[in-house]
Each structure stands twice: as C-alpha cells, then as structure tokens.
Amino acid sequence: MGVTKSEIFSPDQNEISSIAKVFGHPARIAILQYLFKTDSCICGDLVNEIGLAQPTISQHLKELKKTGLIKGNIEGTSVCYCINKENWTKMKSILHVFLDQDLNDNGNCC
Amino acid sequence: MGVTKSEIFSPDQNEISSIAKVFGHPARIAILQYLFKTDSCICGDLVNEIGLAQPTISQHLKELKKTGLIKGNIEGTSVCYCINKENWTKMKSILHVFLDQDLNDNGNCC
DNA sequence: TTATTATATTGCAATATTACGATTAATGAG
C-alpha cells in the first residue's frame, strides 16, 4: 500500500534507510555534487545547471534541508545553499558503519 | 510525474542514486544486516525475522538481487541467499567516493 | 509605490513503491 511499515524496524534500520533514501535521486546527487564543487555557495544556479524546473529543484532542496544535509541562507532576493558539514559527517559515518560491516566468511555460503 | 528524468543526469549520478535507492528501505537494510550476521546463508527465515508477508520479502529480495547486492542459490525447496561480496565491495566504494569527497572550505559559505 | 527578480508553495497528473492475498511453480516426502 505504498506505506513503509517503519514500526517493525529498529531505529538504526530506519535511520540508515532514510539517509540512503535522500541520496536515492540523481537530482539530489547532482545538487550535492554541485555544492561540493563550487567554492562559493549556490542559489538558483542549480536550476540552470540541472535541467529541471524551478519548483522541482526547490522541492529537492527542501528534502535535502529537511534531512539536514544542506543549509540555506537568505541573501537578498536569493538563497545561498551549502553543505551542512557537521551533519554530512554524521550521516556519512552512519552509512560507513553499515557499508563496512564485516562478513563472517566461513564458506557456508552460496 | 513520478518518473525520474534519468536522461538529464550523468551516468555517475544515476549510478550513485540507484545504489542508494536500494538501501532506502528499512526492510532491505534488515535483510542485508541479517545476511551479514548469520554465518550460514538464509532462506525463508527472513519472513519470520522481519515482520512482513512472504511476497513482500520476496519482492525486496528481488530488488536486492537485481542490483547485485545479494545472490541466491536454490537448495532443495528453499533458497539460500547471501551477500554478493564482489558487488558489495564495488558499490560500497562508489558510495564512499561520493560520501568522502572534499569540501573546499574557504569560508565563502553560510 | 510599482516593477523586477528569486524562491517557495500549491495543486495536480503521471508514475513508482510498498504490501499482501491468491495463485503458481518447483522440489522433496510419503
């Protein structure tokens, strides 16, 4: 029914998956890469860079902000977005712990 | 309209996001953690472990298999699933490259 | 003030995802 049954999973599992979910769209990857690449923070250049409509970009930015991966500062009529370093590091390490877990490789397996 | 415009993104961006997408559901995280934890490979124990119906688990396994994160071997009436180590390592490093990228922190930013 | 520019929000259409009951397919047991 389109609804994820979050209640039956551990906080850990829900946290990992919800972080991963934000990374699960190419537009959001593109936005993040752009924010990493550009030395100055970015505003609506993203709309030009990425080929999506302004409301669509705005929506993706909202997702990224909600998760805490980026933050935005209002500068005049435009908004300056950038990576939220602290949170990025935090989420990165959560994913790392999951990705780097060891496999007991005792050959019982396929 | 529910359709991701993959054409406008780089292969890199599409690859990263599609790997992340698979990790974007707690059931799939739970399945993968279980496969890591158990020394012997697992079949339908997953249905008992995780509180989802058999067809639902089967669907998630299919996703994981499609991406190459796991593989399954038929053993009698049951199926033995396990982590596909090579692919896991490959995808892990793709995500690592993305997550570990450097930020030019020149204070231009918010 | 009015106009302009930049971004957010709303509303909606199209598609995707999640979940499960019912069914099917495949194997092994008797």
Added chain:
DNA sequence: CTCATTAATCGTAATATTGCAATATAATAA
C-alpha cells in the same frame, strides 16, 4: 502419483514520489 513445503509471481489497493504550471511571497530596484 499425491501431498506438503517453500518461494516466486500476479493482481490489486493504498500511498509516495516526481515534475511542473500557476501562484504566492519576499526582497531589492527604480
């Protein structure tokens, strides 16, 4: 062969996501 067991597939309902046009909001410029 028939029955039980296990897992995949089908069909479908409910909800989520993606994308955009239209509109609203906010700040600056003239």
